[in-house]
Amino acid sequence: MTWRFALLIEPAPADDPRTDFAATFEVVDAATPALSVGELSTQRGDGIFESIGVVDGHPQEVAAHLERLAHSARLCDLPIPNVEQWRQAIAAAAAEAPRVGEGVVKLILSRGIEHGPTPTAWVTGADAADFRGARERGIRIVTLDRGLDSGAPARAPWLLLGAKTLSYAVNMAAIREARRRGADDAIFVSSDGIVLEAPTASVILRLGDRFVTPAHDGGILPGTTQLSLFEHLASLGHETAYETIPVAALAEADAAWLVSSVRLAAPVSAIDAAPIAVDGELTAAFNRYLLSPRD
Structure with missing residues (x-):
């Protein structure tokens, strides 16, 4: 059965003391228009x-996602979300999800309609795409210059490089360019040769016995899945680190993955047409963990 769900939210202030926000939700038909043409x-x-x-009806890493939503709101000068209101909205969406299988709940907070009302917010739920092939066989990657040096985020915070904004045209263009080059996805690099992130995922490298991801001070969106996986690896005794990674390190990696909330851990099989070993056993272990219930 296809899962499609939509819930409009009347955003409450962050300090609203209510414990029940059901009156602020409106379930709408996910297949019909629900937004004003003036929506920003x-x-x-x-x-x-x-x-x-969402795995078997369970929404994953809710606290981390709500923390990142608030972080993005601060960067974008949007009202800080009421955590409890959004938590209840997520629960309402997940309650409609199939009890078996994978899905995705999306949270959207918009500046609203020009000249008001503002802001507007909604939650959607839907089946996830089938990513088993990417998880098992791996994906081919090309590196793409983001066009900014690694110091740009500090010099120009208005570029919002660490926020998860709705302005995803560049991210989607990067994936299309990767496919034009015969690959499946891309890794952004800075103009001064530093590894950043993928258009919709975080980058993890295994260098010997260490697991490394790019440091967040380069305008990288903090990855909820990467963070959870690093905590899991640390609990097993593995060394993890956030570092400035030069592009040359990609060719030296013993293994690499793109990790995200819905695709989970996809091993990289080639970078700029150069093959890289896929650790199938370790990848399967990663995804078993990422498919387990995580709050």
Whole structure:
């Protein structure tokens, strides 16, 4: 059965003391129009979002996603979300999900309609795409210059490089360019040769016995799945680190993955047409953990 769900939210202030926000929700038909033509989310991409994986009806890493939603709101000068209100909205969406299988709940907070009302917010739920092939066989990657040096985020915070905004045109263009080059996905690199992130995922490298991901001070969106996986690896006694990674390190990696909330851990099989070993056993272990219930 296809899962499609939509819930409009009347955003409450962050300090609203209510414990029951059901009166602020409106379930709507996910197949029919529900937004004004004046919505700044559609006119300008002026808003933020989160995508939460749902496994067998369980929404994954809710606390981390809500923390990141609040972080993006601060960067974008949007009202800070009421955590309890959004938690209840996520629960309402997940309650409609199939009890078996994978899905995705999306949270959207928009600046609203020009000249009011503002802001607007909604939650959607849907079946996830089938990513088993990417998880098992791996994906081919090309590196793409983001066009900015690694110091740009500090010099120009208005670029919102660490926020998860609705303005995803560049991210989607990067994936299309990767496919034009015969690959499946891309890794952004800075103009001064530093590894950043993928358009919709975090990068993890295994260098010997260490697991490394790019440091967040380069305008990288903090990855909820990467963070959870690093905590899991640390609990097993593995060394993890956040570092400035030069592009040359990609060719030296013993293994590499792109990790995200819905695709989970996809091993990299080639970078710029150069093959890289896929650790199938370790990848399967990663995904068993990522498919387990995680709050």
